[in-house]
Amino acid sequence: xxxxxxxxxxxxxxxxxxxxxxxxxxxxxxxxxxxxxxxxxxxxxxxxxxxxxxxxxxxxxxxxxxxxxxxxxxxxxxxxxxxxxxxxxxxxxxx
Amino acid sequence: xxxxxxxxxxxxxxxxxxxxxxxxxxxxxxxxxxxxxxxxxxxxxxxxxxxxxxxxxxxxxxxxxxxxxxxxxxxxxxxxxxxxxxxxxxxxxxxxxxxxxxxxxxxxxxxxxxxxxxxxxxxxxxxxxxxxxxxxxxxxxxxxxxxxxxxxxxxxxxxxxxxxxxxxxxxxxxxxxxxxxxxxxxxxxxxxxxxxxxxxxxxxxxxxxxxxxxxxxxxxxxxxxxxxxxxxxxxxxxxxxxxxxxxxxxxxxxxxxxxxxxxxxxxxxxxxxxxxxxxxxxxxxxxxxxxxxxxxxxxxxxxxxxxxxxxxxxxxxxxxxxxxxxxxxxxxxxxxxxxxxxxxxxxxxxxxxxxxxxxxxxxxxxxxxxxxxxxxxxxxxxxxxxxxxxxxxxxxxxxxxxxxxxxxxxxxxxxxxxxxxxxxxxxxxxxxxxxxxxxxxxxxxxxxxxxxxxxxxxxxxxxxxxxxxxxxxxxxxxxxxxx
Numbered sequence: 001x002x003x004x005x006x007x008x009x010x011x012x013x014x015x016x017x018x019x020x021x022x023x024x025x026x027x028x029x030x031x032x033x034x035x036x037x038x039x040x041x042x043x044x045x046x047x048x049x050x051x052x053x054x055x056x057x058x059x060x061x062x063x064x065x066x067x068x069x070x071x072x073x074x075x076x077x078x079x080x081x082x083x084x085x086x087x088x089x090x091x092x093x094x095x
Numbered sequence: 096x097x098x099x100x101x102x103x104x105x106x107x108x109x110x111x112x113x114x115x116x117x118x119x120x121x122x123x124x125x126x127x128x129x130x131x132x133x134x135x136x137x138x139x140x141x142x143x144x145x146x147x148x149x150x151x152x153x154x155x156x157x158x159x160x161x162x163x164x165x166x167x168x169x170x171x172x173x174x175x176x177x178x179x180x181x182x183x184x185x186x187x188x189x190x191x192x193x194x195x196x197x198x199x200x201x202x203x204x205x206x207x208x209x210x211x212x213x214x215x216x217x218x219x220x221x222x223x224x225x226x227x228x229x230x231x232x233x234x235x236x237x238x239x240x241x242x243x244x245x246x247x248x249x250x251x252x253x254x255x256x257x258x259x260x261x262x263x264x265x266x267x268x269x270x271x272x273x274x275x276x277x278x279x280x281x282x283x284x285x286x287x288x289x290x291x292x293x294x295x296x297x298x299x300x301x302x303x304x305x306x307x308x309x310x311x312x313x314x315x316x317x318x319x320x321x322x323x324x325x326x327x328x329x330x331x332x333x334x335x336x337x338x339x340x341x342x343x344x345x346x347x348x349x350x351x352x353x354x355x356x357x358x359x360x361x362x363x364x365x366x367x368x369x370x371x372x373x374x375x376x377x378x379x380x381x382x383x384x385x386x387x388x389x390x391x392x393x394x395x396x397x398x399x400x401x402x403x404x405x406x407x408x409x410x411x412x413x414x415x416x417x418x419x420x421x422x423x424x425x426x427x428x429x430x431x432x433x434x435x436x437x438x439x440x441x442x443x444x445x446x447x448x449x450x451x452x453x454x455x456x457x458x459x460x461x462x463x464x465x466x467x468x469x470x471x472x473x474x475x476x477x478x479x480x481x482x483x484x485x486x487x488x489x490x491x492x493x494x495x496x497x498x499x500x501x502x503x504x505x506x507x508x509x510x511x512x513x514x515x516x517x518x519x520x521x522x523x524x525x526x527x528x529x530x531x532x533x534x535x536x537x538x539x540x541x542x543x544x545x546x547x548x549x550x551x552x553x554x555x556x557x558x559x560x561x562x563x564x565x566x567x568x569x570x571x572x573x574x575x576x577x578x
Contacts, residue, residue, distance in 0.1 A: 008452070015410060015455040016417070016432070017448055018440035027452060033511055034453060038399045041469050044476070051471030052478060054301050055287040055527020056552075060330060075194045081424035088419055091431045 003032050096121060097257035098575060101166060101314040104260060108155055108165045115151040115165030119144055119209050122167045126212065126258045133234045135243075135252035137172045138180045138213040151207040162317050164207035169259035171250050172213040173220055174305070175294040176200050179210070183296045184218040184228040184246075187416050187423045187442035197294025198326045199263060199305050206321055211259050214249030218444045219413065220270055220298045222246050223516040226507055227446040234503075235278060236576040237542055241500035244274030244516075250308045251278035255576060261309040261318055265295060267302045268401050269495075269520030272532040275308055276495035276545020279534040281562065281572060282308040283315050286552050287527035288333035291326035299408035300331070302401075302524050311572045312533060312562030316340040319555060335553070343560040349383035351561065354488030356391045359519055359547075365498045367538030372494050375535035375546045375565065379492075382564055389484040389491065393476045397522040398514055400477065403457050403470035404525070409447075410454025416442065449510065478526040485551045490561055493519055495545035499538040523549045533562045534571040543571075 008028045012019040019027065073086060082089040096118075099107075107113045123141050130136050144167070151165035175181050175193040177200075182188045196204065203210065217227040225233040225248030233248040235241035236256035243252045247264030251274035254262050264271040266284035275282030283306050290305040297303060307318030319340040326332045353376070364372075376386065418424035418438030425437035443451070457466035484491060496516055506512040523530040529552070532545035550558040566572050 003456075007456070011452050011455045011459065014459065015451050016414075016435040016439055017443070017451065018433075018436035027449065030449060030510055031452060031456075034402060034449075034514075037511055037514075038403055038457075038466065041396060041399045041403070041473055042465070044393070044396065044469075044473055046469060046472035046476070049472040049475055051468050052475035053471060054331060055478065055525075056331075056333060058288070058331065058333070061327070063327070072194065076420070079190070079192060079194065079421045081418060081421075090419055091428065091434055093431050 003028060003035055097125065098573060099260070100311060101163065101260055101309065101317050104166055105162050109160060115148040115155065115209060116145060118165065119148040119167050119211065122211055122259055129256055129258055132239065133236060133252050133256060134231050135215055135233050135249040135256070135258065136169070136212040137182055137184070137215050137230050137249070140179065140212070143178065144209055144211050147209045151209055154207045161206045163321055165209065166261070167209045167211040167259050168203055169212050169214050169250060169253045169262035170200065170210050171247055171263050171265060172216055173265050173296045174200050174263060175296065176210065176213065179213060181213065182229070183220070184216040184230060185443065185447070186229040189229060189423065191421055195294060198291035198328065199295065199322055202321050202324065208321070214247070214253055214262060216249055217246035218447050219296065219409070220246040220265060220267055221409070221446050221450055223269070223273055223513050224506065225249065226503065227444055229444060232503055235500050235542070237279060238500070238540060240502050241542055242277065242503055244277035244500065246270040247308060248274045251275055251280055251282070254278070254280045254308050254310060257575060261307060261314055263305060263322070264308045265303060265305045266524065267299050267405060268524050269517035271306050271308060272495050272520045272530050272545070272547060273516060275532040277500040277543065279543030279571070279574065280308060280310060281312050281315055281531070281533045282306065283319070283531040283555065283558065284524070284529060285319065285323060285555055286529045288331050289323045291324070291329040291332050293326055293328040297412040299405040300412060301408060302405060311566050312531070312559045313341070313344060313566070316344060316559045338556060340556050340559055343556045344563040346560045347383065348379065348561065348564050351384040351490065352387050352488040353379060353384050354387050354389035354484050354491040356389050356394065356484065356491060356493060358391050358394045359493035363497050363518065364494050365538070368494050368496070368498060368544050371536035371538055371544035372546055376492065378565055378568060382568070387488045389487055391477070391480040391484060391522060393473060393480050394522045396473050397477055397525055398518055400470045400473045400525060401517070401521040402453065402514060403466050404474065406450040406454035407458050407467055408454070410451045410458065413447070413451055418442070446510070474525045477522050481526045481528060490558065491549040493547050495519060495532040495547040499540065499542035499544060519547055528552060529555050529558060531558050531562060533565065536571055
């Protein structure tokens with residue numbers, strides 16, 4: 001399959017990365033080459049193969065539903081770009 | 096002293112011939128002189144290092160020393176380190192002083208090892224040359240025109256140039272083994288799940304694995320003894336009996352069956368690398384090992400599979416960087432969405448953005464089955480190839496990289512060529528198998544060559560034994576670049 005300029009704009013949009021026209025054109029050229037490499041996978045018949053997500057077949061561990069972390073809000077907010085009265089500030093989203 | 100093994104340094108500390116403070120000062124002094132040439136560290140904090148050394152000296156005096164107490168260890172800047180800048184090589188985290196410690200850091204702190212600095216790396220561990228770092232490229236100490244490899248290039252460089260006796264690294268598709276090979280040091284990526292990923296900034300979670308980088312395999316064993324252990328804070332951490340990775344170092348290799356995958360000895364490997372690898376295999380024959388040809392038919396697909404799975408996981412993992420709670424936030428923006436877009440556009444470098452875009456695409460509606468699921472299926476075939484090969488052999492060997500270190504700038508603008516430097520290392524990562532690189536000589540331009548050793552799951556002690564017996568007979572691991 002071939003990647004289009006609009007595909008690149010769309011995925012940049014989905015990924016929340018601002019991209020200008022020039023960058024998108026460059027990304028298109030590079031991503032197309034990478035997808036040519038990736039296409040080699042399609043030659044393999046995998047109809048009878050189960051997908052593998054992790055190397056070891058382990059089950060997800062569960063823990064008791066109890067509080068294990070103490071409140072460290074002040075420490076964490078010290079490195080935040082913008083906070084006020086214990087809240088993280090972002091531009092207004094609701095008028 | 097700079098070429099001493101960890102065991103020798105540990106002995107000197109135990110016998111009070113040197114204190115940890117003195118030892119740390121020696122390495123810091125050497126770093127002050129050499130680091131400007133190599134750019135191997137992102138952060139050095141002598142006061143914090145020396146405070147840790149003082150604590151270590153108290154532990155030694157109180158009789159609470161273990162083998163790495165008081166030993167300087169450099170930490171890859173991917174490990175969150177409380178009170179230290181932890182950048183992951185990115186502008187996105189260039190203002191991030193970590194409020195907590197990664198498990199790996201905790202484990203080193205607990206036994207009184209001394210953090211002598213945070214090492215430079217490819218941005219978010221995405222790269223094979225250290226050129227994607229926001230902090231500039233690291234130079235190869237054997238030849239400053241060459242790259243040190245990546246992504247753990249800073250760690251490889253500090254060990255090779257003897258700015259630290261050992262360092263930590265992380266490996267997703269080859270990021271410990273490839274730079275170890277290009278810098279002429281030893282490095283091991285353990286079986287997936289042995290070293291906790293808690294506090295290790297995530298790239299591709301199903302592949303990421305921390306591991307040690309050091310001069311010798313004997314040193315790697317001591318480092319692994321500290322790094323490996325179950326951690327309930329990492330959902331894929333494995334619960335196993337504690338092992339002493341040094342226990343089998345001296346075992347004889349008589350009768351060891353070494354599998355040589357024909358796919359790794361086919362075209363693609365340069366002549367100088369092939370010659371050094373052949374000489375190493377001859378040494379193993381002398382040590383009593385026998386060679387068996389094996390086949391990994393799906394291994395050539397490991398790069399395509401890797402470049403679907405790793406970017407897919409990365410696109411998800413890196414969605415957390417949005418300029419809200421920590422990290423870089425763009426200076427000006429019109430609304431919330433614009434703030435996200437501009438912060439991520441300016442905070443991430445080109446390679447990271449490229450991989451986020453690939454990952455977003457292969458996970459997007461309509462392409463998920465054709466790319467992501469297909470890659471996961473071939474991943475199983477690759478793992479099965481190894482399982483079949485290990486029926487015929489005990490351990491697998493081949494080159495770590497197709498060529499010796501390439502020049503800075505040589506592959507910078509050609510992502511595909513860069514990706515192919517992990518052609519021999521990524522298959523073991525996909526299978527979750529342990530992989531190790533040890534120095535076995537020099538190739539073109541007197542640049543180091545690495546031998547890649549792949550073991551079966553949980554066979555680290557045997558792999559280290561295989562490396563150690565070779566290092567008892569040869570001195571490549573003791574060669575130092577003329578810095």
